Amino acid sequence: MSAPTPSVPPAPTPPRxxxxxxxxRSVSRAFGGLKAVDDVTLELHEGEILGLIGPNGAGKSTLFNIISGVHPASTGSVVLDGRDITGLSTHAITRRGLSRTLQDHGVFAPLTVRANVEAVHGATRRSRAGRSVQDLLEACMLADLADTVAGDLPHGCERRLSIAIALATSPRLLCxxxxxxxxxxxxxxxxxxxxxxxxxxxGMTVLFIDHNMRAVMRLCDRVAVLDRGRKICDGPPHEVQKDPRMIEAYLG
Ligand SMILES: Nc1ncnc2c1ncn2[C@@H]1O[C@H](COP(=O)(O)OP(=O)(O)OP(=O)(O)O)[C@@H](O)[C@H]1O
Ligand SMILES: [Mg+2]
Known part of the structure; x- marks a missing residue:
């Protein structure tokens, strides 16, 4: 596939x-007696692709929900580009440059591809100051499908649309x-x-959750493993793959 067009200006918030x-920093989240995320400390650097893996129920989506403001952390803090965003609303966090896709992909089926991206792109000043809708569609290989109703898209195109929608808020960090x-x-x-x-x-920085281990290991610069809410290891893919703690977590 062709690379995204790099001719437009970068996202408006410069990196610190x-x-x-x-x-x-030591982020935890409890649901009643269940510690879904337990004392997780993690750093993600400029331009890095970090994989977050772990068995079903390990706490990956809950961690995303904390980072993106869907759930407040029970304890600990989340710092984005040097600013503490702990406890801010999802909208405030999006305005500060963090965007995420949902596990159910968050595409609005009755609208066209272009209208899905436009709906998000038009919503904030940050978005409008970033790349155009057309640039986003081209980057995600969706320009030829711009007038197709999203509900009619094959899975792969639908997934790239969910990424285009996430990019429409002009993020620094894409989850x-x-x-x-x-x-x-x-x-x-x-x-x-x-x-x-x-x-x-x-130069996008990416936090990437998936169960496709082979793909995660091929794509990511670094991989962190969650198990029962705790981060059990964190390192380059070739090291994490061999780590006995990760093998134990998956074998149960
Ligand atoms: N809103 C909630 N209320 C109560 N319990 C929750 C809630 N959200 C998640 N949990 C529980 O927290 C734990 C972690 O769930 P989470 O969805 O974060 O796991 P996950 O790693 O994303 O799993 P999967 O790989 O299946 O998507 C699970 O035991 C889940 O049942
Ligand atoms: Mg999940």
Whole structure:
């Protein structure tokens, strides 16, 4: 696939020199007696693709929900680009440059591809100051499908649309929750190529959750493993793959 067009200006919020794009400090979240996320500390650096893996129920989506403001953390803090965003609303966090896809992909089926992206793009000043809807559609290989109703799209295109929608808020940090689920091999490769291109051409920083271990290990610079809410290891893919704690978590 072709790379996203790099000819338009970068996202409006410049990175702060030095520090990580995202810093989670001892973040926990309990639901009644269940510690869904338990004392997780994690850093994500400029232009990095970080994989977040773990068995079903490990706390991955809950961590995304905390980062993006859907659930407040019970304890701990979330710092985005040097600013504490703990407890802010989802809208306030989006305005500060964090965008996410949902595990159910969040595409509005009755609208066309273009209208899905426009609906988000028109909503904030940050979006309008960033890349145009046309640039986003081209980057996600959706320009030829702009007038197609989203509900009629094949899975792979629908998934790239969910990424285009997330990009429409002009994020510094893109969080993708299971973008490969249900995709065949070719569709999977297209989504992986898109994520690589976004990092390569736009310098996007990406947090990537998926159960497709092979794809995560191929794509990501670093991988963190959650198990029963706790981060059990964090490192380059070739090291994490061999880590006995990760093997134990998956074998149960
Ligand atoms: N709103 C909620 N209320 C109560 N319990 C919840 C809530 N959200 C998540 N949980 C529980 O928290 C734990 C972690 O769930 P979470 O969805 O974060 O896991 P996950 O790692 O994303 O799993 P999967 O790989 O299946 O998507 C699970 O035991 C889940 O049942
Ligand atoms: Mg999940």
């Amino acid at each position: 020199a030095g520090g990580p794009v995202l810093h989670l 993708l929750d299971e973008p490969l689920s249900g995709l065949n091999e070719e569709e999977t490769s297209e989504v992986l190529d898109l994520v690589r291109d976004l990092r390569g051409s736009w």
